[in-house]
Amino acid sequence: MKTIVAGVDIGGTNTVVGLVTKDGECVGQTSFSTQSHSSFNKFLEQLASEISKLIKSQSIDYSLSGVGVGVPNGCYNTGNIVDAVNLKWKGSLPLGSGLESYLKVPVIVTNDANAAALGEMLYGGAKGMRNFIVITLGTGLGSGIVVDGRLLLGSDGFAGELGHTAVKAYGRKCGCGKSGCLETYVSAPGLRRTAFKILADSNEPSALRNYSYNQISAKQIAHLAEQGDAISLEAFEYTGAILGMKLADVVAILSPEAIFLFGGLSNAGRLIFEPTKRHMEKNLLSVFRDKVQLLPSGLSGENAAIIGAAALIWQDLDNN
Amino acid sequence: MKTIVAGVDIGGTNTVVGLVTKDGECVGQTSFSTQSHSSFNKFLEQLASEISKLIKSQSIDYSLSGVGVGVPNGCYNTGNIVDAVNLKWKGSLPLGSGLESYLKVPVIVTNDANAAALGEMLYGGAKGMRNFIVITLGTGLGSGIVVDGRLLLGSDGFAGELGHTAVKAYGRKCGCGKSGCLETYVSAPGLRRTAFKILADSNEPSALRNYSYNQISAKQIAHLAEQGDAISLEAFEYTGAILGMKLADVVAILSPEAIFLFGGLSNAGRLIFEPTKRHMEKNLLSVFRDKVQLLPSGLSGENAAIIGAAALIWQDLDNN
Numbered sequence: 301m302k303t304i305v306a307g308v309d310i311g312g313t314n315t316v317v318g319l320v321t322k323d324g325e326c327v328g329q330t331s332f333s334t335q336s337h338s339s340f341n342k343f344l345e346q347l348a349s350e351i352s353k354l355i356k357s358q359s360i361d362y363s364l365s366g367v368g369v370g371v372p373n374g375c376y377n378t379g380n381i382v383d384a385v386n387l388k389w390k391g392s393l394p395l396g397s398g399l400e401s402y403l404k405v406p407v408i409v410t411n412d413a414n415a416a417a418l419g420e421m422l423y424g425g426a427k428g429m430r431n432f433i434v435i436t437l438g439t440g441l442g443s444g445i446v447v448d449g450r451l452l453l454g455s456d457g458f459a460g461e462l463g464h465t466a467v468k469a470y471g472r473k474c475g476c477g478k479s480g481c482l483e484t485y486v487s488a489p490g491l492r493r494t495a496f497k498i499l500a501d502s503n504e505p506s507a508l509r510n511y512s513y514n515q516i517s518a519k520q521i522a523h524l525a526e527q528g529d530a531i532s533l534e535a536f537e538y539t540g541a542i543l544g545m546k547l548a549d550v551v552a553i554l555s556p557e558a559i560f561l562f563g564g565l566s567n568a569g570r571l572i573f574e575p576t577k578r579h580m581e582k583n584l585l586s587v588f589r590d591k592v593q594l595l596p597s598g599l600s601g602e603n604a605a606i607i608g609a610a611a612l613i614w615q616d617l618d619n620n
Numbered sequence: 621m622k623t624i625v626a627g628v629d630i631g632g633t634n635t636v637v638g639l640v641t642k643d644g645e646c647v648g649q650t651s652f653s654t655q656s657h658s659s660f661n662k663f664l665e666q667l668a669s670e671i672s673k674l675i676k677s678q679s680i681d682y683s684l685s686g687v688g689v690g691v692p693n694g695c696y697n698t699g700n701i702v703d704a705v706n707l708k709w710k711g712s713l714p715l716g717s718g719l720e721s722y723l724k725v726p727v728i729v730t731n732d733a734n735a736a737a738l739g740e741m742l743y744g745g746a747k748g749m750r751n752f753i754v755i756t757l758g759t760g761l762g763s764g765i766v767v768d769g770r771l772l773l774g775s776d777g778f779a780g781e782l783g784h785t786a787v788k789a790y791g792r793k794c795g796c797g798k799s800g801c802l803e804t805y806v807s808a809p810g811l812r813r814t815a816f817k818i819l820a821d822s823n824e825p826s827a828l829r830n831y832s833y834n835q836i837s838a839k840q841i842a843h844l845a846e847q848g849d850a851i852s853l854e855a856f857e858y859t860g861a862i863l864g865m866k867l868a869d870v871v872a873i874l875s876p877e878a879i880f881l882f883g884g885l886s887n888a889g890r891l892i893f894e895p896t897k898r899h900m901e902k903n904l905l906s907v908f909r910d911k912v913q914l915l916p917s918g919l920s921g922e923n924a925a926i927i928g929a930a931a932l933i934w935q936d937l938d939n940n
Contacts (some may be wrong), residue, residue: 373907382907395644431775445873447767447774454767454875455751457912465869465906476905549785553765553873555774585784585796587693591776 303360306351307610309412310371312386315343317350318603319362320610324423326603330354332527341398347400353546366406367399368612370415370605372440377457379409385475386439408612412605413460414451416445416562416597418615419608424559424597432558433550434597435543437464437565437572440475441483441490445554462550463487467542485542488518488564494543495521495535506531522568536568540575545574548583551592558593566596567599624682625937626671627930629732630654630691632706635663637670638923639682640930644743646923650674660709661718668722686726687719688932690735690925692760697777699729705795706759706830728932732756733780733927734771736882737764738919738935739928743881745918752878753870754917755782755863757885760795761803761810765874782870783807787862789930805862808838808884815855826851842888856888860895867896868903871912878913882924886916 302326309316316331330350337343357363373384379396381387396409417434420426426434430449436442441463445452452459463483464476471480472493484490492513499508507524508516508531525532547559565572578593584592599607624647629636636651651672657663675682680910693704699716701707712937736752740746746754750769756762761783765772772779783803791800792813804810812833819828827844828836828851845852867879877887897914904912919927 431785443873447772448770450768452767452874455877456875456907458907459873459875461872461875461905461907464872466865466903469865477678478903480906545786545789550873553763553779553870554772555776555779555781557775583786585781585798585800587776587778587781 301361301363303365304355304608305365305613306354306367306370307346307606307608308351308367308369309415309605309609310369310374315347316349316606317354318606319354319358320607320612320614321356322614324433324607324611326606327360328354328358329603329606335388340393343389344395344398348399351403364405365404365617366613367403367409368415368609369395369407369409370412370609371395371409372412372442372613374409374411374450375457376408376410376451376453377412379407381409398529405470408615408616410451410457410612411442411460412608413444414440415444415608415612416442416451416599416604417446417608418451418611419599420560420562420597421446421449422611422615423599423607424604426558426593427598429557430552431556432560433554433556434560434562436563437487437561439488441487445556447554462546465546467546478588482542482546483561483580486539486546486565491518491521491535491539491565492516494538495531498531498534508532518565518568522571525568525571533571536571537575540572541579542609543572544576544579544581545583547580547594548585548588551580551588552585555588556592558595560595560597562597562599566584569596599602621681621683623685624675625685625930625933626674626687627926628667628671628687628689628691629925629927629929630689630694632692635667635668636926637674638926638930639678640927642934644739644925644927644931647680648674648678649923649926650756653899655708660713663709664715664718664722668719671723684723684725685937686728686933687723688735689715689719689727689729690732690927690932691715691729691927692732692762693842694729694731695777696728696730696734696771696773699727701729726933728936730771730777730932731762731764731780732928733762733764734773734923735764735928735932736762736919737766737928738771738931739882739919739924740882740917741766741769742931742935743919743927744924745915746878748925749877751874751876752880753874753876754880754882757807757881758882758883759808761807765876767874773775782866785866789867802862802866806859806866806885811841811855811859811885812836812837813853814858818851818854818858822851824850828852838885838888842891845888845891853891856891856897860892861899863892864896864899864901865903867900867914868905868908871900871908872905875908876912878915880915880917882917889916
């Protein structure tokens with residue numbers, strides 16, 4: 301019987317489950333709506349049942365070695381989800397222990413950015429690297445930090461909250477309750493906020509002036525920027541400047557050999573990479589200049605989150 | 621024959637050498653002027669000779685196991701001092717390999733803040749802690765970061781340059797060539813700069829108005845603040861606000877269980893601790909609130925730097 305690991309990516313809308321081999325290949329996948337259940341226990345029950353069904357549906361006979369779960373506000377140390385803003389169930393949710401009691405295999409939980417970082421190290425562009433950072437750019441900004449070959453978890457398992465470091469005192473309101481957090485500037489919604497501020501301040505004609513705030517997406521702003529829309533281009537320049545300055549600070553603290561940009565906004569390619577790299581270099585202490593690579597994720601987009609989550613277990617099996 | 625380790629603290633003015641036992645006791649000490657020699661090699665020669673003489677002068681027969689050196693811009697990975705702004709010898713100086721060839725024992729070099737952090741872990745207030753940070757507050761601001769029981773060195777050995785992260789774009793000129801670095805606000809000279817800015821903006825009577833910029837020290841500003849001088853008190857409040865905000869960001873990234881303030885400015889006690897703690901808590905992400913201790917160093921001030929430097933070797937011997 302071949303051993304297999306389940307990788308789970310819990311998002312506010314969908315939960316995706318995949319079966320991942322030791323080589324990082326996703327051999328089967330399914331998904332279901334995350335919040336269709338009234339209680340967290342019912343959700344847990346369905347998650348366990350979906351994993352079991354997925355294994356049974358394969359043509360090969362697999363034995364499940366463990367489940368890795370990436371979820372916003374997932375805590376590595378406790379296995380709990382704590383105060384996740386994008387889930388309707390509040391407080392501390394015992395995801396790890398709950399799933400273990402259903403499936404009788406080890407479950408490791410962490411936030412989605414940490415999972416992405418482990419996936420990058422085992423199967424992506426960070427193979428062989430000992431010190432690197434993965435920045436996830438989506439509806440928020442997450443970060444997974446690897447120090448000396450190991451995930452940086454901190455004293456309570458919550459390290460890596462780069463998205464909630466300060467850009468500006470009394471800056472933009474953040475979902476976390478604070479103001480001026482990095483993710484209010486650098487994320488898909490952050491880009492939109494920036495575009496609308498620039499639009500309001502300038503006289504420049506722009507296709508953006510025909511969209512409502514609720515109509516336009518970061519992807520569309522990227523599309524307009526590619527067509528030469530000046531305000532959209534300026535919004536990317538500003539976003540890259542803020543991210544680049546913050547990454548220069550992060551380099552001064554952690555001295556990584558590479559920083560990977562992962563997810564949604566990173567797909568804008570040169571539009572986000574070029575200004576970010578330029579402003580990072582400009583703000584780096586001289587000892588770090590021209591040393592740190594800024595790279596796109598080496599994981600294929602569609603299954604990246606699942607493969608990263610499964611890597612939590614495969615790395616653990618490797619180390620034992 | 622009893623084994624002993626030499627701890628060396630190289631400052632811009634004096635170099636202090638001590639012999640430190642495994643229990644962190646300093647049994648002998650000497651010092652000499654750092655920059656009296658025209659060449660770095662002559663300095664190395666004297667350093668080696670001072671260590672040998674110090675061992676011979678002891679009543680007990682000691683065998684030297686190694687030398688740990690704390691020096692600004694000292695690189696753990698290479699053993700070199702790189703572009704130290706407070707030394708007259710420029711470029712990359714081969715301190716580790718040079719000293720090894722004189723003394724024929726292992727030499728470990730790192731910056732003074734990393735040495736302080738190891739000292740704190742082995743002999744000070746961080747005994748038993750796995751994740752903590754030491755902030756050195758003197759003429760600059762240094763930081764030594766311990767992650768999961770090990771010094772965070774980063775890919776090139778230069779991690780921990782918190783003093784050169786950004787407080788303000790286009791802020792105060794820094795010795796590193798950048799502007800707005802944390803250490804231009806939070807350090808002994810930073811406090812003086814702040815006091816003189818507040819003094820210029822306000823009408824408040826203050827004893828500070830009788831001193832020239834070159835006359836007044838951070839220690840004197842602390843003394844005036846203790847006597848109730850309003851501008852001096854406001855300078856500490858501002859310094860603590862800047863440090864507290866930055867520490868909240870550092871906690872979000874690293875999630876330490878404690879942060880220690882070490883050296884010069886930390887001796888101002890409540891004047892610096894109280895506003896720093898208050899502004900740190902105010903800016904923390906909710907998941908980190910009321911969790912992180914802000915503590916004075918547990919090492920006795922006078923020999924702390926030497927004991928920390930020696931800890932580099934003692935920890936290494938312990939791990940082998």
